[in-house]
Amino acid sequence: MAYSLSRAIINRHLLRILMPTSAQPLIACYHNCQSTKTKQGLLKNKQICVYPRRNVITSETPNPLGEETKENSDNKDKDENEDFDVKTQILDQALEFVEVYGWSREAISNGAEASGYAGVAEGMFRNGGSDLALHFVRKCNAHFEEYLKSESEKLKETDDKPNVTAFLRDAIEFRLRMIIPYIGSWPQAMSLLLHPNIITSSMGELTRMVDDVWYYAGDTSADIKWYAKRGLLAKLYGSMQLVILTDQSPDFRDTWAFLDRRLSDMEKMSEISESIQQGTESIGETLTAGFTVLRNITGFGEQRR
Protein backbone atom coordinates (compact mmCIF):
# COMPACT_ATOMS: atom_id res chain seq x y z
CA MET A 1 0.00 0.00 0.00
CA ALA A 2 2.87 2.33 0.82
CA TYR A 3 4.60 1.25 -2.39
CA SER A 4 1.58 1.99 -4.56
CA LEU A 5 1.05 5.30 -2.78
CA SER A 6 4.62 6.36 -3.31
CA ARG A 7 4.28 5.28 -6.95
CA ALA A 8 1.29 7.58 -7.21
CA ILE A 9 3.25 10.44 -5.69
CA ILE A 10 6.12 9.81 -8.07
CA ASN A 11 3.68 9.76 -10.98
CA ARG A 12 2.30 13.08 -9.82
CA HIS A 13 5.74 14.63 -9.78
CA LEU A 14 6.53 13.16 -13.14
CA LEU A 15 3.37 14.67 -14.52
CA ARG A 16 4.35 18.04 -13.14
CA ILE A 17 7.73 17.78 -14.84
CA LEU A 18 6.33 16.58 -18.14
CA MET A 19 3.35 18.93 -18.38
CA PRO A 20 4.25 22.34 -19.78
CA THR A 21 1.21 24.07 -18.31
CA SER A 22 0.37 24.64 -14.72
CA ALA A 23 -2.95 22.86 -14.77
CA GLN A 24 -2.07 19.29 -13.93
CA PRO A 25 -5.01 17.08 -13.78
CA LEU A 26 -4.36 14.06 -11.68
CA ILE A 27 -7.45 12.58 -13.11
CA ALA A 28 -5.55 10.91 -15.91
CA CYS A 29 -3.27 9.42 -13.29
CA TYR A 30 -6.21 8.38 -11.17
CA HIS A 31 -8.05 6.68 -13.96
CA ASN A 32 -4.99 5.02 -15.41
CA CYS A 33 -4.33 3.39 -12.07
CA GLN A 34 -4.90 -0.32 -12.26
CA SER A 35 -5.00 -0.86 -8.54
CA THR A 36 -7.78 0.37 -6.35
CA LYS A 37 -5.33 0.80 -3.52
CA THR A 38 -3.46 3.48 -5.43
CA LYS A 39 -6.75 5.16 -6.17
CA GLN A 40 -7.63 5.12 -2.50
CA GLY A 41 -4.20 6.47 -1.76
CA LEU A 42 -4.70 9.36 -4.12
CA LEU A 43 -8.07 10.05 -2.60
CA LYS A 44 -6.69 9.88 0.90
CA ASN A 45 -4.07 12.42 0.06
CA LYS A 46 -7.00 14.70 -0.75
CA GLN A 47 -5.37 15.64 -4.02
CA ILE A 48 -8.51 14.82 -5.90
CA CYS A 49 -12.09 14.37 -4.87
CA VAL A 50 -14.24 12.00 -6.85
CA TYR A 51 -18.01 11.69 -6.74
CA PRO A 52 -18.74 8.01 -6.58
CA ARG A 53 -20.44 6.01 -9.27
CA ARG A 54 -24.17 5.85 -9.13
CA ASN A 55 -24.36 2.26 -7.96
CA VAL A 56 -21.86 2.63 -5.13
CA ILE A 57 -23.11 4.49 -2.11
CA THR A 58 -20.88 5.15 0.89
CA SER A 59 -21.37 7.29 3.92
CA GLU A 60 -19.40 10.10 2.34
CA THR A 61 -21.50 10.43 -0.77
CA PRO A 62 -23.72 13.48 -1.11
CA ASN A 63 -27.38 12.55 -1.28
CA PRO A 64 -28.09 11.94 -4.97
CA LEU A 65 -31.76 12.55 -4.34
CA GLY A 66 -31.00 15.89 -2.73
CA GLU A 67 -33.51 18.65 -3.10
CA GLU A 68 -33.32 20.28 -6.48
CA THR A 69 -33.70 23.76 -5.09
CA LYS A 70 -33.65 26.79 -7.32
CA GLU A 71 -30.17 27.54 -6.04
CA ASN A 72 -29.02 24.04 -6.83
CA SER A 73 -30.38 24.13 -10.35
CA ASP A 74 -29.01 27.63 -10.87
CA ASN A 75 -25.61 26.40 -9.79
CA LYS A 76 -25.97 23.41 -12.04
CA ASP A 77 -26.80 25.70 -14.95
CA LYS A 78 -23.79 27.84 -14.12
CA ASP A 79 -21.58 24.78 -13.91
CA GLU A 80 -22.94 23.43 -17.14
CA ASN A 81 -22.32 26.78 -18.78
CA GLU A 82 -18.75 26.82 -17.47
CA ASP A 83 -18.22 23.30 -18.72
CA PHE A 84 -19.68 24.29 -22.03
CA ASP A 85 -17.43 27.35 -22.34
CA VAL A 86 -14.28 25.37 -21.66
CA LYS A 87 -15.24 22.66 -24.11
CA THR A 88 -16.24 25.16 -26.79
CA GLN A 89 -12.96 26.97 -26.41
CA ILE A 90 -10.94 23.78 -26.72
CA LEU A 91 -12.90 22.54 -29.75
CA ASP A 92 -12.72 25.90 -31.50
CA GLN A 93 -8.94 25.84 -31.18
CA ALA A 94 -8.85 22.19 -32.22
CA LEU A 95 -10.44 23.05 -35.57
CA GLU A 96 -7.16 24.71 -36.55
CA PHE A 97 -5.37 21.37 -36.26
CA VAL A 98 -7.87 19.33 -38.30
CA GLU A 99 -5.90 19.83 -41.50
CA VAL A 100 -2.87 18.12 -39.98
CA TYR A 101 -4.38 15.54 -37.63
CA GLY A 102 -7.84 14.98 -39.11
CA TRP A 103 -10.93 14.83 -36.93
CA SER A 104 -9.23 13.03 -34.08
CA ARG A 105 -8.18 13.14 -30.48
CA GLU A 106 -4.76 14.48 -31.53
CA ALA A 107 -6.42 17.54 -32.98
CA ILE A 108 -8.43 18.09 -29.79
CA SER A 109 -5.32 17.55 -27.70
CA ASN A 110 -3.44 20.19 -29.67
CA GLY A 111 -6.43 22.46 -29.41
CA ALA A 112 -6.49 22.04 -25.65
CA GLU A 113 -2.84 22.94 -25.42
CA ALA A 114 -3.38 25.94 -27.67
CA SER A 115 -6.11 27.16 -25.29
CA GLY A 116 -3.88 26.83 -22.27
CA TYR A 117 -5.15 23.54 -20.87
CA ALA A 118 -3.25 20.28 -20.60
CA GLY A 119 -3.22 18.04 -23.66
CA VAL A 120 -4.89 15.27 -21.66
CA ALA A 121 -7.99 17.46 -21.48
CA GLU A 122 -9.05 15.72 -24.69
CA GLY A 123 -10.18 12.97 -22.31
CA MET A 124 -13.15 15.24 -21.59
CA PHE A 125 -14.60 14.29 -24.92
CA ARG A 126 -15.90 10.79 -24.76
CA ASN A 127 -16.42 10.49 -28.49
CA GLY A 128 -13.15 12.08 -29.59
CA GLY A 129 -13.20 13.07 -33.23
CA SER A 130 -16.98 12.70 -33.42
CA ASP A 131 -17.38 15.41 -30.80
CA LEU A 132 -15.11 17.69 -32.80
CA ALA A 133 -17.08 17.07 -36.00
CA LEU A 134 -20.37 17.63 -34.17
CA HIS A 135 -19.09 20.86 -32.69
CA PHE A 136 -18.10 22.06 -36.15
CA VAL A 137 -21.54 21.21 -37.52
CA ARG A 138 -23.22 23.07 -34.64
CA LYS A 139 -21.01 26.09 -35.17
CA CYS A 140 -21.78 26.13 -38.89
CA ASN A 141 -25.50 25.78 -38.27
CA ALA A 142 -25.50 28.65 -35.77
CA HIS A 143 -23.75 30.88 -38.30
CA PHE A 144 -26.10 29.60 -41.01
CA GLU A 145 -29.14 30.57 -38.96
CA GLU A 146 -27.94 34.17 -38.75
CA TYR A 147 -27.49 34.21 -42.53
CA LEU A 148 -30.99 32.78 -42.99
CA LYS A 149 -32.47 35.46 -40.73
CA SER A 150 -30.94 38.26 -42.78
CA GLU A 151 -31.89 36.62 -46.09
CA SER A 152 -35.47 36.11 -45.02
CA GLU A 153 -35.74 39.83 -44.20
CA LYS A 154 -34.68 40.54 -47.78
CA LEU A 155 -37.16 37.97 -49.06
CA LYS A 156 -40.00 39.69 -47.25
CA GLU A 157 -38.98 43.14 -48.46
CA THR A 158 -38.85 42.40 -52.19
CA ASP A 159 -41.73 40.94 -54.24
CA ASP A 160 -45.18 39.94 -53.19
CA LYS A 161 -44.41 36.50 -54.71
CA PRO A 162 -41.18 35.46 -52.99
CA ASN A 163 -38.91 33.19 -55.01
CA VAL A 164 -38.50 30.28 -52.64
CA THR A 165 -36.37 28.23 -55.03
CA ALA A 166 -33.77 30.99 -55.33
CA PHE A 167 -33.76 31.37 -51.54
CA LEU A 168 -33.21 27.63 -51.09
CA ARG A 169 -30.47 27.60 -53.68
CA ASP A 170 -28.56 30.46 -52.06
CA ALA A 171 -29.03 28.96 -48.62
CA ILE A 172 -27.75 25.53 -49.61
CA GLU A 173 -24.80 27.04 -51.46
CA PHE A 174 -23.91 29.14 -48.40
CA ARG A 175 -24.08 26.14 -46.11
CA LEU A 176 -22.04 23.93 -48.43
CA ARG A 177 -19.35 26.55 -48.82
CA MET A 178 -18.77 26.34 -45.07
CA ILE A 179 -17.31 22.85 -45.39
CA ILE A 180 -14.98 23.78 -48.26
CA PRO A 181 -12.08 24.70 -45.93
CA TYR A 182 -12.25 21.19 -44.45
CA ILE A 183 -13.14 19.38 -47.62
CA GLY A 184 -10.01 17.21 -47.59
CA SER A 185 -10.98 15.55 -44.33
CA TRP A 186 -14.73 15.88 -44.74
CA PRO A 187 -15.33 12.21 -45.64
CA GLN A 188 -13.82 11.28 -42.29
CA ALA A 189 -16.06 13.81 -40.56
CA MET A 190 -19.15 12.49 -42.35
CA SER A 191 -18.43 8.95 -41.22
CA LEU A 192 -17.70 10.11 -37.66
CA LEU A 193 -21.02 11.91 -37.54
CA LEU A 194 -22.77 8.62 -38.27
CA HIS A 195 -21.12 6.94 -35.29
CA PRO A 196 -23.76 5.29 -33.08
CA ASN A 197 -22.72 7.37 -30.07
CA ILE A 198 -23.69 10.68 -31.60
CA ILE A 199 -25.91 9.79 -34.51
CA THR A 200 -28.97 11.05 -32.64
CA SER A 201 -27.29 14.39 -32.03
CA SER A 202 -26.04 14.74 -35.59
CA MET A 203 -29.42 13.78 -37.06
CA GLY A 204 -30.98 16.26 -34.66
CA GLU A 205 -28.68 18.95 -36.01
CA LEU A 206 -29.61 18.06 -39.58
CA THR A 207 -33.35 18.19 -38.89
CA ARG A 208 -32.99 21.47 -37.01
CA MET A 209 -31.01 22.98 -39.88
CA VAL A 210 -33.54 21.85 -42.46
CA ASP A 211 -36.40 23.19 -40.31
CA ASP A 212 -34.56 26.53 -40.04
CA VAL A 213 -34.19 26.76 -43.83
CA TRP A 214 -37.89 26.13 -44.47
CA TYR A 215 -39.00 28.40 -41.63
CA TYR A 216 -37.00 31.34 -42.96
CA ALA A 217 -38.14 30.53 -46.51
CA GLY A 218 -41.63 31.29 -45.26
CA ASP A 219 -43.07 27.80 -45.05
CA THR A 220 -46.35 27.67 -43.14
CA SER A 221 -47.44 24.10 -43.78
CA ALA A 222 -48.81 22.22 -40.79
CA ASP A 223 -49.59 18.73 -42.03
CA ILE A 224 -47.83 15.97 -43.93
CA LYS A 225 -46.31 18.57 -46.28
CA TRP A 226 -44.20 19.75 -43.33
CA TYR A 227 -42.47 16.36 -43.27
CA ALA A 228 -42.27 16.05 -47.06
CA LYS A 229 -40.51 19.38 -47.47
CA ARG A 230 -38.00 18.78 -44.72
CA GLY A 231 -37.34 15.21 -45.80
CA LEU A 232 -36.68 16.33 -49.38
CA LEU A 233 -34.32 19.06 -48.27
CA ALA A 234 -32.41 16.74 -45.95
CA LYS A 235 -31.99 14.22 -48.75
CA LEU A 236 -30.89 16.98 -51.11
CA TYR A 237 -28.33 18.28 -48.64
CA GLY A 238 -26.97 14.77 -48.13
CA SER A 239 -26.51 14.18 -51.83
CA MET A 240 -25.00 17.65 -52.29
CA GLN A 241 -22.36 16.82 -49.69
CA LEU A 242 -21.37 13.75 -51.68
CA VAL A 243 -21.31 15.70 -54.94
CA ILE A 244 -19.12 18.49 -53.62
CA LEU A 245 -16.58 15.96 -52.34
CA THR A 246 -15.90 14.61 -55.83
CA ASP A 247 -16.05 17.95 -57.62
CA GLN A 248 -12.82 19.14 -59.21
CA SER A 249 -14.16 22.03 -61.26
CA PRO A 250 -13.00 25.59 -60.53
CA ASP A 251 -14.96 27.11 -57.65
CA PHE A 252 -17.13 23.96 -57.58
CA ARG A 253 -19.15 25.09 -60.61
CA ASP A 254 -20.40 21.58 -61.30
CA THR A 255 -21.81 21.29 -57.79
CA TRP A 256 -23.87 24.46 -58.14
CA ALA A 257 -25.10 23.29 -61.56
CA PHE A 258 -26.14 19.97 -59.98
CA LEU A 259 -27.93 21.90 -57.24
CA ASP A 260 -29.80 24.01 -59.80
CA ARG A 261 -30.94 20.89 -61.66
CA ARG A 262 -32.13 19.17 -58.45
CA LEU A 263 -34.06 22.24 -57.34
CA SER A 264 -35.77 22.64 -60.69
CA ASP A 265 -36.73 18.94 -60.49
CA MET A 266 -38.22 19.57 -57.05
CA GLU A 267 -40.15 22.52 -58.39
CA LYS A 268 -41.57 20.44 -61.23
CA MET A 269 -42.55 17.66 -58.81
CA SER A 270 -44.41 20.08 -56.57
CA GLU A 271 -46.23 21.59 -59.56
CA ILE A 272 -47.22 18.11 -60.77
CA SER A 273 -48.43 17.03 -57.35
CA GLU A 274 -50.48 20.21 -56.99
CA SER A 275 -52.15 19.67 -60.35
CA ILE A 276 -52.85 16.05 -59.42
CA GLN A 277 -54.50 17.18 -56.21
CA GLN A 278 -56.68 19.60 -58.10
CA GLY A 279 -57.47 16.80 -60.52
CA THR A 280 -58.58 14.41 -57.78
CA GLU A 281 -61.02 16.95 -56.41
CA SER A 282 -62.84 17.00 -59.73
CA ILE A 283 -62.49 13.25 -60.36
CA GLY A 284 -65.25 12.58 -57.86
CA GLU A 285 -67.57 14.93 -59.68
CA THR A 286 -66.60 13.49 -63.08
CA LEU A 287 -67.26 9.92 -62.03
CA THR A 288 -70.64 10.69 -60.54
CA ALA A 289 -71.68 12.98 -63.39
CA GLY A 290 -74.11 10.46 -64.80
CA PHE A 291 -75.84 9.92 -61.47
CA THR A 292 -75.99 13.65 -60.84
CA VAL A 293 -77.78 14.19 -64.14
CA LEU A 294 -80.28 11.43 -63.38
CA ARG A 295 -80.88 12.84 -59.95
CA ASN A 296 -81.54 16.29 -61.32
CA ILE A 297 -83.90 14.98 -64.00
CA THR A 298 -85.98 13.01 -61.52
CA GLY A 299 -86.18 16.02 -59.22
CA PHE A 300 -84.31 14.55 -56.27
CA GLY A 301 -81.23 16.59 -57.07
CA GLU A 302 -79.82 19.59 -55.26
CA GLN A 303 -81.54 22.88 -55.71
CA ARG A 304 -78.42 24.67 -56.95
CA ARG A 305 -79.12 26.62 -60.12
Added chain:
Amino acid sequence: MCALYQQGKYILRINLHGGIVSNRLFSNREKAETWKLYDRIIRVDQAGELGADRIYAGQMFVLGKTEVGPTIQHMWDQEKFHLKTFNEFITKYRARPTILSPVWNIAGFVLGAGTAMLGKEAAMACTVAVEESISEHYNQQLRTLLAEGENNENINSTHSELLATIKQFRDEEMEHHDIGLDLNAEKAPAFSLLKSTIQLGCGAAIWLSERV
Protein backbone atom coordinates in the same frame (compact mmCIF):
# COMPACT_ATOMS: atom_id res chain seq x y z
CA MET B 1 -19.09 10.46 -12.54
CA CYS B 2 -17.30 13.74 -12.04
CA ALA B 3 -13.78 14.50 -10.98
CA LEU B 4 -12.79 17.77 -9.44
CA TYR B 5 -9.18 18.88 -9.28
CA GLN B 6 -8.32 21.89 -7.27
CA GLN B 7 -4.94 23.54 -6.94
CA GLY B 8 -4.81 27.14 -6.02
CA LYS B 9 -7.15 28.99 -8.27
CA TYR B 10 -7.40 26.40 -11.03
CA ILE B 11 -10.60 24.40 -10.94
CA LEU B 12 -11.00 22.03 -13.81
CA ARG B 13 -14.23 20.12 -13.75
CA ILE B 14 -14.30 17.19 -16.06
CA ASN B 15 -17.44 15.34 -16.93
CA LEU B 16 -16.49 11.86 -17.96
CA HIS B 17 -19.56 11.44 -20.05
CA GLY B 18 -18.02 14.07 -22.29
CA GLY B 19 -21.40 15.18 -23.55
CA ILE B 20 -21.53 18.62 -25.03
CA VAL B 21 -24.58 20.48 -23.83
CA SER B 22 -26.60 21.62 -26.79
CA ASN B 23 -26.76 25.33 -26.23
CA ARG B 24 -27.36 26.43 -29.76
CA LEU B 25 -30.98 27.34 -29.47
CA PHE B 26 -31.32 27.81 -25.74
CA SER B 27 -29.15 29.42 -23.17
CA ASN B 28 -30.41 27.37 -20.28
CA ARG B 29 -32.27 24.23 -19.44
CA GLU B 30 -35.50 25.95 -18.49
CA LYS B 31 -36.02 27.42 -21.92
CA ALA B 32 -35.33 24.06 -23.57
CA GLU B 33 -37.94 22.38 -21.36
CA THR B 34 -40.48 25.08 -22.12
CA TRP B 35 -39.99 24.55 -25.84
CA LYS B 36 -40.52 20.81 -25.41
CA LEU B 37 -43.73 21.50 -23.53
CA TYR B 38 -44.98 23.94 -26.15
CA ASP B 39 -44.05 21.56 -28.96
CA ARG B 40 -46.13 18.80 -27.38
CA ILE B 41 -49.08 21.00 -26.49
CA ILE B 42 -49.32 22.68 -29.88
CA ARG B 43 -48.89 19.41 -31.76
CA VAL B 44 -51.67 17.62 -29.91
CA ASP B 45 -54.00 20.63 -30.01
CA GLN B 46 -53.52 21.08 -33.74
CA ALA B 47 -54.21 17.38 -34.27
CA GLY B 48 -57.32 17.66 -32.10
CA GLU B 49 -58.68 20.64 -33.98
CA LEU B 50 -57.98 18.94 -37.31
CA GLY B 51 -59.94 15.92 -36.10
CA ALA B 52 -62.81 18.07 -34.85
CA ASP B 53 -62.89 20.00 -38.14
CA ARG B 54 -63.17 16.76 -40.11
CA ILE B 55 -65.81 15.34 -37.74
CA TYR B 56 -68.03 18.35 -38.34
CA ALA B 57 -67.30 18.10 -42.09
CA GLY B 58 -68.53 14.50 -41.98
CA GLN B 59 -71.62 15.48 -40.03
CA MET B 60 -72.42 18.29 -42.46
CA PHE B 61 -71.96 15.92 -45.37
CA VAL B 62 -74.82 13.77 -44.07
CA LEU B 63 -76.96 16.18 -42.07
CA GLY B 64 -76.17 19.44 -43.85
CA LYS B 65 -79.64 19.81 -45.30
CA THR B 66 -81.60 18.92 -42.17
CA GLU B 67 -82.77 21.26 -39.43
CA VAL B 68 -79.59 20.85 -37.35
CA GLY B 69 -77.51 21.89 -40.38
CA PRO B 70 -77.11 25.56 -39.38
CA THR B 71 -76.13 24.63 -35.81
CA ILE B 72 -73.50 22.19 -37.01
CA GLN B 73 -72.31 24.78 -39.53
CA HIS B 74 -71.89 27.33 -36.73
CA MET B 75 -69.90 24.89 -34.61
CA TRP B 76 -67.86 23.92 -37.66
CA ASP B 77 -66.94 27.54 -38.36
CA GLN B 78 -65.64 27.93 -34.83
CA GLU B 79 -63.57 24.76 -35.20
CA LYS B 80 -62.15 26.06 -38.48
CA PHE B 81 -60.95 29.15 -36.67
CA HIS B 82 -59.39 26.99 -33.94
CA LEU B 83 -57.54 24.95 -36.55
CA LYS B 84 -56.30 28.07 -38.30
CA THR B 85 -54.98 29.43 -34.99
CA PHE B 86 -53.06 26.29 -34.18
CA ASN B 87 -51.65 26.07 -37.69
CA GLU B 88 -50.27 29.55 -37.13
CA PHE B 89 -48.86 28.52 -33.75
CA ILE B 90 -47.04 25.63 -35.36
CA THR B 91 -45.14 28.05 -37.56
CA LYS B 92 -44.75 30.68 -34.85
CA TYR B 93 -43.43 28.43 -32.08
CA ARG B 94 -41.55 26.14 -34.47
CA ALA B 95 -43.53 23.14 -33.28
CA ARG B 96 -43.65 19.91 -35.23
CA PRO B 97 -47.06 18.79 -36.47
CA THR B 98 -48.07 15.20 -35.93
CA ILE B 99 -47.19 12.79 -38.71
CA LEU B 100 -50.56 11.09 -38.22
CA SER B 101 -52.53 14.03 -39.61
CA PRO B 102 -53.72 12.11 -42.71
CA VAL B 103 -54.98 9.37 -40.38
CA TRP B 104 -56.91 11.84 -38.22
CA ASN B 105 -58.20 13.50 -41.39
CA ILE B 106 -59.83 10.31 -42.65
CA ALA B 107 -60.80 8.94 -39.24
CA GLY B 108 -62.51 12.20 -38.26
CA PHE B 109 -64.55 12.34 -41.45
CA VAL B 110 -65.56 8.69 -41.12
CA LEU B 111 -66.56 9.17 -37.47
CA GLY B 112 -68.60 12.28 -38.23
CA ALA B 113 -70.35 10.82 -41.25
CA GLY B 114 -70.83 7.43 -39.59
CA THR B 115 -72.48 8.78 -36.43
CA ALA B 116 -74.55 11.22 -38.50
CA MET B 117 -75.91 8.31 -40.54
CA LEU B 118 -77.09 6.71 -37.29
CA GLY B 119 -79.25 9.74 -36.81
CA LYS B 120 -79.16 13.30 -35.64
CA GLU B 121 -79.08 12.27 -31.95
CA ALA B 122 -76.11 10.01 -32.60
CA ALA B 123 -74.30 12.90 -34.29
CA MET B 124 -74.98 15.02 -31.22
CA ALA B 125 -73.76 12.19 -28.99
CA CYS B 126 -70.52 12.10 -30.97
CA THR B 127 -70.18 15.86 -30.52
CA VAL B 128 -70.80 15.56 -26.79
CA ALA B 129 -68.23 12.79 -26.38
CA VAL B 130 -65.52 14.52 -28.40
CA GLU B 131 -66.06 17.95 -26.87
CA GLU B 132 -66.02 16.55 -23.35
CA SER B 133 -62.77 14.74 -24.07
CA ILE B 134 -61.20 17.84 -25.61
CA SER B 135 -62.33 20.13 -22.78
CA GLU B 136 -60.84 17.85 -20.17
CA HIS B 137 -57.62 17.72 -22.18
CA TYR B 138 -57.49 21.52 -22.47
CA ASN B 139 -58.07 21.84 -18.74
CA GLN B 140 -55.16 19.51 -18.11
CA GLN B 141 -52.96 21.62 -20.38
CA LEU B 142 -54.00 24.82 -18.64
CA ARG B 143 -53.08 23.30 -15.30
CA THR B 144 -49.68 22.23 -16.65
CA LEU B 145 -48.94 25.66 -18.11
CA LEU B 146 -49.99 27.47 -14.94
CA ALA B 147 -47.91 25.14 -12.76
CA GLU B 148 -44.92 25.59 -15.03
CA GLY B 149 -45.41 29.33 -14.95
CA GLU B 150 -45.35 29.30 -11.17
CA ASN B 151 -42.06 27.42 -11.05
CA ASN B 152 -40.34 29.83 -13.37
CA GLU B 153 -41.70 33.27 -12.60
CA ASN B 154 -39.51 34.96 -15.16
CA ILE B 155 -41.12 33.23 -18.12
CA ASN B 156 -44.69 33.20 -16.87
CA SER B 157 -45.51 36.12 -19.10
CA THR B 158 -44.59 34.28 -22.28
CA HIS B 159 -47.20 31.60 -21.55
CA SER B 160 -49.92 34.23 -21.66
CA GLU B 161 -50.75 33.90 -25.35
CA LEU B 162 -51.06 30.13 -25.24
CA LEU B 163 -52.96 30.26 -21.95
CA ALA B 164 -55.47 32.79 -23.27
CA THR B 165 -55.97 30.89 -26.51
CA ILE B 166 -56.50 27.53 -24.84
CA LYS B 167 -58.85 29.09 -22.30
CA GLN B 168 -60.99 30.64 -25.02
CA PHE B 169 -61.06 27.48 -27.08
CA ARG B 170 -61.93 25.37 -24.05
CA ASP B 171 -64.89 27.65 -23.35
CA GLU B 172 -66.09 27.27 -26.93
CA GLU B 173 -65.72 23.49 -26.81
CA MET B 174 -67.79 23.40 -23.61
CA GLU B 175 -70.39 25.47 -25.44
CA HIS B 176 -70.50 22.87 -28.22
CA HIS B 177 -70.83 20.15 -25.59
CA ASP B 178 -73.81 21.93 -24.06
CA ILE B 179 -75.41 22.50 -27.47
CA GLY B 180 -75.04 18.78 -28.15
CA LEU B 181 -76.78 17.91 -24.89
CA ASP B 182 -79.56 20.41 -25.61
CA LEU B 183 -80.20 18.77 -28.97
CA ASN B 184 -81.05 15.43 -27.32
CA ALA B 185 -77.72 13.69 -27.54
CA GLU B 186 -78.71 11.45 -24.65
CA LYS B 187 -81.59 10.03 -26.68
CA ALA B 188 -79.14 8.53 -29.16
CA PRO B 189 -79.14 4.74 -29.56
CA ALA B 190 -76.66 3.13 -27.10
CA PHE B 191 -75.62 6.56 -25.91
CA SER B 192 -73.29 5.47 -23.12
CA LEU B 193 -71.61 2.82 -25.28
CA LEU B 194 -71.15 5.27 -28.13
CA LYS B 195 -69.83 7.92 -25.80
CA SER B 196 -67.31 5.68 -24.05
CA THR B 197 -66.07 4.19 -27.34
CA ILE B 198 -65.53 7.60 -28.87
CA GLN B 199 -63.83 8.91 -25.75
CA LEU B 200 -61.51 5.90 -25.73
CA GLY B 201 -60.60 6.65 -29.33
CA CYS B 202 -60.03 10.31 -28.48
CA GLY B 203 -57.79 9.37 -25.58
CA ALA B 204 -55.71 7.13 -27.83
CA ALA B 205 -55.51 9.85 -30.50
CA ILE B 206 -54.36 12.40 -27.93
CA TRP B 207 -51.73 10.02 -26.52
CA LEU B 208 -50.37 9.24 -29.98
CA SER B 209 -50.37 12.82 -31.25
CA GLU B 210 -48.42 14.02 -28.23
CA ARG B 211 -45.62 11.62 -29.05
CA VAL B 212 -45.67 11.03 -32.78
